[in-house]
Amino acid sequence: MSKKQLRVGVIGCGAIGREHIHRLMSVVPSATVVAVYDYFEEAAQKVAAAYDGIEVFPSGEAIIESEGVDAVLVATTDDTHAGYVMHCLENEKYVFCEKPLALTVPECEEMMEKEQAIGKRLIQVSFNRRIDLGYREMKQAIKDGEIGEPLMIHSAHRNISQAPGFETDYAITRVAIHEIDITRWLLDEEYEEVQVLTVKQSRRTSGDWLNPQLVMFKTVSGQRVDVEVQTDGAYAYDIQCQVVGEDGTLNLPDPAKVWKRTNQSFSYSLTDHWAKRFIESYDTEFNEWAESVVADQLVGPSARDGYVSCVVADAMIRSRKTGRPEKIELVEKADIY
Amino acid sequence: MSKKQLRVGVIGCGAIGREHIHRLMSVVPSATVVAVYDYFEEAAQKVAAAYDGIEVFPSGEAIIESEGVDAVLVATTDDTHAGYVMHCLENEKYVFCEKPLALTVPECEEMMEKEQAIGKRLIQVSFNRRIDLGYREMKQAIKDGEIGEPLMIHSAHRNISQAPGFETDYAITRVAIHEIDITRWLLDEEYEEVQVLTVKQSRRTSGDWLNPQLVMFKTVSGQRVDVEVQTDGAYAYDIQCQVVGEDGTLNLPDPAKVWKRTNQSFSYSLTDHWAKRFIESYDTEFNEWAESVVADQLVGPSARDGYVSCVVADAMIRSRKTGRPEKIELVEKADIY
């Protein structure tokens, strides 16, 4: 691979945006950041001052329309994702969008129609779990038939705390959404039904949102998935996933940490934050994205993946209110996906 | 403790009965077996020939009524349990009964009424998981507040195979029944609702029964319990149990087996049969039972525990048929329990 640079424009210079810029500049050799924009101009100026060759643009749209920008990365607040992504499509420009792709299903559908009309994928959604080595080894083991047909998945998503402003719905749209995606990716199958069950509440919840919640999925072939969701107060940032197949089970391993024997116990550390657990996956995710853009052939999570997550999250919020299982209805899958 | 013997009569000399007789003779110093009966007289004769001081009786009733027998152990087929246990109560004789205590709820209710009338407990039901060191350590850790309030339990009961004649209902009445009991014992709480969910079926099922099944419990305080039940074809006899509390989780550990490094993998053995996993607990169970009988004060699982299991198992079978959650309704708890 040569040192030829993909010129990337980044919209959004908040914490995650800056993290992505640093990553693109330091571990993605085929890409370089050339343009930035932030609602708070100062944030953008600060980034531009820290690196050579980055220009501050007056708007996200200006970046998208710029001839000097080959691809766009959207790292703004959730409500603005859809607008920027659609603008990218209108300009037939590759775009990497943080999850969620959009707040509503119709927005996702519109994007898919537009991509289909263009005739190729331009959108990649960030579901970085798919790059994690543990999940990849699990998927490979399933493919290799090591556990026969998968029948169930038992998983848990546990968080120590949330940023201020967190709401009950976010337990689904920002937390469980990772499980929505990674589970269907592991099983290579769509959901038929989803149910959110109320659970005895933890005194360790700092806000007034529902915590924990228990989510039940049923896939089209009848596989069952249970996902425990703790958004707050857990003992660690801990992600557990067990795939149960006809011939055995596979568990996502704990990260390798030093094995200690002290004070009459054996122990090893668990992490306290998602970034420490999964941030490395962004290295690979950006590298694979940059290379696939250069090759003009996207391979990462698509607008369709973003759309399915959106449909399922909507059904989960409905189920939490009705207390009943809710059906999942998806539009036909277009050729390009 | 002295070598004074509790004289035990055993009704049923099949595989499990013989196992129990051997155990009483070899590891329970305060008890000795003096009387046996089996539907097949030959089986009883064989046992009597193998040990000193055991007499073959013409019927289970004769054993129960004998002045030379202080306590009775019932290890016959499930359908005969209730009759023998009631006969023991009528003769005010201590009885240790293999699970299930009875096939129907009314039979259990009748036993409880009789015991209440007598004014003390005479019945102990065998739920030997409660003696397992792992479960005991978990219960103690919960009591000690190590994980705060328990909110959920995720568990799994996996079997390699079943004896001929196994039926779908047995997945509940003979398999999941252990989880029904151990879970309410761990949580020290009753169930409010139960649901059995169908799951994609395993090709490794040798019979035509439903396998696996996924069982969901909800306790009175809102705790949720999911239990995966594999009755056949699993990779091992494997029992998993994770209690999720406000401050952490507790997992039933795998039995200690040698840690091997060979052929590019780390591994240790899992067992293939429940007896290898839990048979040791019978040592303690019988010892504790014999001592509590001698002390005239039973402490092990009661007729009430047998009754609750029966009520819950019935509701589970209903739920499997209706597909809906089913409510659990229990009679008031009598003073003696």
Next chain:
Amino acid sequence: MSKKQLRVGVIGCGAIGREHIHRLMSVVPSATVVAVYDYFEEAAQKVAAAYDGIEVFPSGEAIIESEGVDAVLVATTDDTHAGYVMHCLENEKYVFCEKPLALTVPECEEMMEKEQAIGKRLIQVSFNRRIDLGYREMKQAIKDGEIGEPLMIHSAHRNISQAPGFETDYAITRVAIHEIDITRWLLDEEYEEVQVLTVKQSRRTSGDWLNPQLVMFKTVSGQRVDVEVQTDGAYAYDIQCQVVGEDGTLNLPDPAKVWKRTNQSFSYSLTDHWAKRFIESYDTEFNEWAESVVADQLVGPSARDGYVSCVVADAMIRSRKTGRPEKIELVEKADIY
């Protein structure tokens, strides 16, 4: 097995003696304790008061000579073992002796000569590690060829504390002696050479004895064994043993304790005392001993095993003083061993 009793006389009613009496009375159905003696008569009286059918004898010799005693258990202070054991041989009576069999090699040699003259084994030495399930599984795996020829053993013996009066030599004669025995039992081979290496000392040593020490063994076929010995101040009572073979390794597993996830770490408990780790092995050890005495054919650790331990321990003490490897010279093995 019948309830026929082997009548055992116990010499020594201290902590370990009382533990053994309780064990014989409560978990060894084929044996019963009928006679006790202790240097402090009160200790013996107390035991006799606690059980039916135990008589206090005026001396250990009286017990050994009594017609009402079938076998003797010696649980006195180390310096008196040899005298009682020899007295048993003179009376051709079976004797179970706590380690060490004797304080000096000539005493052990005299016992072996006497046994050889009698023509059968009467002595069993207590090396209870050999009964531990972990070690037994390791030995079986070696026999089954799972790791090919064993080439090395890495092991560690770590103690939290010692009783008052502990001395540096005891690190060998009372602590490492377990490793001397279990290692040659696992490898089924004798030592050729042994060396004790000095190590940087731990501030956590409460006495003035050498702690830790590092012991190196070489077997006749060239296998190497390193044993770390911590007699004091360790984080737990922890015994580690790794056998390295041509095709893999085997590790003694940690005892099964509940797996906890709390406070950003995964952990499980380690034990603080040898009794919690290995006391269960005495159940089996006594049962096997009682049955082998009844069958008139001892199978447990022999006077020869006690002798080898004594020879090796002597060489280790020499090596600690000289700083050099010391050769192990053993007398020919008699037919009866």
Next chain:
Amino acid sequence: MSKKQLRVGVIGCGAIGREHIHRLMSVVPSATVVAVYDYFEEAAQKVAAAYDGIEVFPSGEAIIESEGVDAVLVATTDDTHAGYVMHCLENEKYVFCEKPLALTVPECEEMMEKEQAIGKRLIQVSFNRRIDLGYREMKQAIKDGEIGEPLMIHSAHRNISQAPGFETDYAITRVAIHEIDITRWLLDEEYEEVQVLTVKQSRRTSGDWLNPQLVMFKTVSGQRVDVEVQTDGAYAYDIQCQVVGEDGTLNLPDPAKVWKRTNQSFSYSLTDHWAKRFIESYDTEFNEWAESVVADQLVGPSARDGYVSCVVADAMIRSRKTGRPEKIELVEKADIY
């Protein structure tokens, strides 16, 4: 960090050289490869054809002397390292050298004298274990006092196979050399004495070299280190390291691989090759090196570290021949280290 490039010349385009070139080009943003040389010109041509902007040079010396090259990477056969490194020093050019730094101690001493004369470090030796996250966590835990003073290290280095041409000495100079370095880095202390012990040999050795060997180190403060070295035929590429301190122990963890339950066993994979185990550490190693060169202040393993390894390896080879412990004598540490 800007995209400003450090221009690197690579001498040696064999397997490891090509691996390094790829790494520099794809994950080290501040460096780029501009010049290559190989004894086999074709190998160099192939590399130049695969990347933009790489020129083939007629000799390693030409690369070292080139004004267009800021720093040199030496990845040739071991016997040529010293010559290229000295030539770099003569041209006051930064050089990253694969281990070993040189074949003889005098060569290392000459390099240190030259560096000292220049007045700053120019040499970095590749000891990539120091970058491994597990070792780094161990070193941090020691610094944090989690196990008190380290007293011993038990470690093992096991290989499945070796390239053709492997010799017994290489078990020390190419294999154990990693343990020589990582151990003194972990303990932050020098060795006083080293001994190589012969061990019963494995039938799985494909060559005629000594395998396994057991190496014993003693540090200046009396810490003891045992290192098992298997160069061939092991069950996996497996590196084990346990630091034993006054208050506890630390073990290098196994890499995180999926936890499987199949065929009556729990298992996870171990790797078969050092590259799969430690190759990622090169990413960080090169990044840290490139940044420290740009900052004109080397921080990685120095010529002194290469020198100590060489002295210790020599003593080990002597000890293997004499069978005795051999003393380690080091020259005074110069200011720049």
